[in-house]
Amino acid sequence: MEDQRKIIHIDADSFYASVETRENPALAGKPIAVGGRPDRRGVIATANYEARKFGVHSAMASSRAMALCPTLLILPPRFELYRAVSGQFHDIFREYTELIEPLSLDEAYLDVSGSDCMQGSATLIAGEIRRRVREELGLTVSAGIAPNKFLAKVASDWNKPDGMFTIAPGQVAEFVLELPVSKINGVGRVTADKLRRMGVETCGDLQQLPLEKLVERFGKYGRRLHDVARGVDKRRVQTSRVRKSISVERTYARDIDAMPAMVAAVDELLLELAGRFGRIADRYFPTKRVVKIKYQDFTQTTLEEAIGASGEPWNDAASFHRLVTTAWPRGAKPVRLLGAGLRLQPRSAEDLDQLSLFEQA
Amino acid sequence: MKFSISRDALLKPLNLVAGVVERRQTLPILANVLMVLDGERLSLTGTDLEVELVGRVQLAASGDSGEVTVPARKLVDICKSLPEGSDIDFSVQDGKVTVKSGRSRFTLSTLPAREFPNVEDSMGTHQFTLKQGELKRLIDRTGFAMAQQDVRYYLNGMLWELSGKQLRVVATDGHRLALCTLPHKVDVNGDTQVILPRKGVLELSRLLLEEDAEIAVVIGSNHIRATTNDFTFTSKLVDGKFPDYQRVLPRSPDKSVFGSRLELRQAFTRTAILSNEKYRGVRLKLTDNSLDIVANNPEQEEAEETVPVEYRGDSLEIGFNVSYLLDVLGVLSGEKVKLSLSDPNSSALLEESDEGDSLYVVMPMRL
Numbered sequence A: 001m002e003d004q005r006k007i008i009h010i011d012a013d014s015f016y017a018s019v020e021t022r023e024n025p026a027l028a029g030k031p032i033a034v035g036g037r038p039d040r041r042g043v044i045a046t047a048n049y050e051a052r053k054f055g056v057h058s059a060m061a062s063s064r065a066m067a068l069c070p071t072l073l074i075l076p077p078r079f080e081l082y083r084a085v086s087g088q089f090h091d092i093f094r095e096y097t098e099l100i101e102p103l104s105l106d107e108a109y110l111d112v113s114g115s116d117c118m119q120g121s122a123t124l125i126a127g128e129i130r131r132r133v134r135e136e137l138g139l140t141v142s143a144g145i146a147p148n149k150f151l152a153k154v155a156s157d158w159n160k161p162d163g164m165f166t167i168a169p170g171q172v173a174e175f176v177l178e179l180p181v182s183k184i185n186g187v188g189r190v191t192a193d194k195l196r197r198m199g200v201e202t203c204g205d206l207q208q209l210p211l212e213k214l215v216e217r218f219g220k221y222g223r224r225l226h227d228v229a230r231g232v233d234k235r236r237v238q239t240s241r242v243r244k245s246i247s248v249e250r251t252y253a254r255d256i257d258a259m260p261a262m263v264a265a266v267d268e269l270l271l272e273l274a275g276r277f278g279r280i281a282d283r284y285f286p287t288k289r290v291v292k293i294k295y296q297d298f299t300q301t302t303l304e305e306a307i308g309a310s311g312e313p314w315n316d317a318a319s320f321h322r323l324v325t326t327a328w329p330r331g332a333k334p335v336r337l338l339g340a341g342l343r344l345q346p347r348s349a350e351d352l353d354q355l356s357l358f359e360q361a
Numbered sequence B: 001m002k003f004s005i006s007r008d009a010l011l012k013p014l015n016l017v018a019g020v021v022e023r024r025q026t027l028p029i030l031a032n033v034l035m036v037l038d039g040e041r042l043s044l045t046g047t048d049l050e051v052e053l054v055g056r057v058q059l060a061a062s063g064d065s066g067e068v069t070v071p072a073r074k075l076v077d078i079c080k081s082l083p084e085g086s087d088i089d090f091s092v093q094d095g096k097v098t099v100k101s102g103r104s105r106f107t108l109s110t111l112p113a114r115e116f117p118n119v120e121d122s123m124g125t126h127q128f129t130l131k132q133g134e135l136k137r138l139i140d141r142t143g144f145a146m147a148q149q150d151v152r153y154y155l156n157g158m159l160w161e162l163s164g165k166q167l168r169v170v171a172t173d174g175h176r177l178a179l180c181t182l183p184h185k186v187d188v189n190g191d192t193q194v195i196l197p198r199k200g201v202l203e204l205s206r207l208l209l210e211e212d213a214e215i216a217v218v219i220g221s222n223h224i225r226a227t228t229n230d231f232t233f234t235s236k237l238v239d240g241k242f243p244d245y246q247r248v249l250p251r252s253p254d255k256s257v258f259g260s261r262l263e264l265r266q267a268f269t270r271t272a273i274l275s276n277e278k279y280r281g282v283r284l285k286l287t288d289n290s291l292d293i294v295a296n297n298p299e300q301e302e303a304e305e306t307v308p309v310e311y312r313g314d315s316l317e318i319g320f321n322v323s324y325l326l327d328v329l330g331v332l333s334g335e336k337v338k339l340s341l342s343d344p345n346s347s348a349l350l351e352e353s354d355e356g357d358s359l360y361v362v363m364p365m366r367l
Helices: A016-022 A062-068 A081-092 A120-137 A149-157 A169-177 A189-197 A203-207 A212-220 A220-228 A259-282 A317-331 A348-353 B007-019 B070-083 B132-145 B198-207 B261-274 B322-331
Strands: A009-010 A033-034 A044-047 A073-075 A100-105 A107-111 A141-146 A165-168 A245-256 A284-295 A301-306 A335-344 B004-005 B032-040 B040-048 B052-056 B066-071 B087-093 B097-103 B104-109 B123-129 B157-163 B166-172 B177-183 B193-195 B214-222 B223-226 B231-236 B255-260 B281-287 B290-298 B302-310 B316-321 B336-341 B348-352 B358-362
Touching: A009 A081, A009 A120, A009 A149, A009 B166, A016 A033, A016 A044, A033 A062, A033 B214, A044 A062, A062 B052, A081 A100, A081 A107, A081 A120, A081 A259, A081 B007, A100 A259, A107 A149, A120 A165, A120 B223, A141 A149, A149 A165, A149 A169, A169 A203, A169 A220, A189 A245, A189 B087, A203 A220, A245 A259, A245 A284, A259 A284, A259 A317, A284 A317, A301 A335, A348 B052, B004 B007, B007 B032, B007 B040, B007 B052, B007 B070, B007 B087, B007 B198, B007 B231, B032 B070, B052 B198, B066 B070, B066 B104, B070 B104, B123 B132, B123 B157, B132 B157, B132 B166, B132 B177, B132 B198, B132 B214, B132 B322, B132 B358, B157 B198, B177 B322, B193 B198, B193 B231, B198 B231, B214 B348, B255 B261, B255 B290, B255 B302, B261 B281, B261 B290, B261 B302, B261 B322, B261 B336, B281 B322, B322 B348
Parallel strands: A033 A073, A141 A165
Antiparallel strands: A009 A107, A009 A141, A033 A044, A100 A107, A245 A335, A284 A301, A284 A335, B004 B087, B032 B040, B032 B066, B040 B052, B052 B231, B087 B097, B097 B104, B123 B214, B157 B166, B157 B193, B166 B177, B177 B358, B214 B223, B223 B231, B255 B336, B281 B290, B281 B316, B290 B302, B336 B348, B348 B358
16 A cells, blocks of 8 residues: 555644743733735634633634634734744744654644654654744644545544544544545535535545546546545655645635626735745745636636736736636636635745845745 | 916926826726816816825916816827817816817816715824925835735835934835935924834825925824825825834844945946846855955846945955845945845845935845
8 A cells, every 4th residue: 555654744733822822921811813804804813722621713803803713812913933932933933853844833734754863753752842942942843644635634623622642543444434525625514515416425425426427527536536435545745846826726615606706705815825825925026916716607817917016916906806806707707716815936945045134034 | 167278387286186087996986087176276286085186387377266176197198199289178067078179179068076985084283394305305215115905904005213313214125124304403393203104205205396396294193194285295104003113123233345436336236147036146245355256147148247345344244135136236326335134144234335314225135
């Protein structure tokens, strides 16, 4: 069997909020969130577990969050601080492996197949990483250990927060049988609903569907469903690749068919994009803004524009609003998915030879 | 609304105001300029919601007061293409503006003035007055060092600092920093630090045409406003913390080099031709009374210049982005320039040798 790799998925617990609490211990035990201001149509980026008890979750409008939890303290995001902490995570990871694939500031895959640390035990390495993050950085992370990325990610969520879970190669077949399909990364509410109508609740059910049927129903994604239902995921841990673009997108439970809702949705995406791009901003220049619209009937359109030289920020909300207002009428149908992104140009290594005035994280 | 105005009286403020109007806007009305006539006082307003500019003109004769918004770009193009010295008649009827001049007649669409957005104003906390020429110098001497598109958004602008009645502006993109201080104190109540956004700085600088005329500046918590006889400029401020620039000023550089500004500028301009087009690195070799400047490009071509300088001390080799040095030499004046260095990894300080009002810090490149 090919899948004898040892993959760890590390996921920090309510990362931005935890960092804020660490910086200001007086916040401990109180419901807090990091995000945009409710009076400016902000959205929640991260809520701590105290806030989640009230039903507050990320990507929720801040005004809604305040309604659910009137004592909620919403702090403005400090991405530079989070980036710095994320860098400290990576310093720890690197002591165990060089094969690190960051997914965001607070999430990464580590391939420790070749590691001699802790007698080569991925579970022990994950435990050690969790202990060190707690002791050295004062934060908690959850870890999932499995033979591939898909299962590692499922596992890190298993005992979250501040927990870990191992799926050993010999347990994979049994583990996936009862695994709800909603745990599959990429299966959102829409796909889950479709699968439910086909009588599929678990990966075990999913295994019963022939590949042809899945491909017919879900296209390319059908093949992936067929694989992951069996606990198979051959994707490598990719340390660094040259990105040509970065984007975030979201499929909406209910199609969007009014401009104000569209604009609010774009604002939410931008907040997320800022977090994602922020992590790689020292390595890439944004050259273009892109929006993607997928209509109700699955037709789609994208529109992009060059970022001007007059100093307008890449994440200028007005520019993204304009793109989406221009692009939407092309289809003039309700929208099921919106994406916002940037075309990138790598800053070259030689750029780094230019020394900086201000030390950077 | 109805009035007459000479093309030339209208064109200057109209051009300035239309400059603020973005070519691509979110709201259709932001493509328009707001015209308000009150007797013989005509005001024109353009905004992009971040920066607002109001230009004022006195008419020769009073017209019928009123207000309307018209497409800015088209109005500018029409006025520009009318012959110099011509007169223009404006009138509004049934939601259209008619612009007549000689045998030309244009009918433009309008949008209601009440829909024109105001840049929300905040209470002024600090105010002071200075000469337009003085403010222009502060901006011209530092503006080039502002960042563009930096994720550290607070660098995409210019710091204005009032401290002990002294006005100082600072701009930096993280690799180099420019600082200029108004030589005399201003009459102001208290200290503050604000960051003007890049666009606001560029627009404001275009307005400063009358060197000896005054400009009154009011700083509020979220906005800055500058007023002259002819215009009122309002800009949002950048909400962020500017880096502590004092900390990056070289403390005690041990190598002071004096050279001819012109000779150095020409030598750098020539060597730049064979530097790497993208990274623009040049190597400086400093020895007693001589500065060698060497550039190489990926094609293995080489440029070398030797410039006589006043210097005695240890020799030093240090690399710089030649564009950064040229930017500084381009805004400095005076015959000589003083370059202070310490080691290949520490910043260089450039200034006019005769106690100038400006300081420039440039970080080296590793070569």
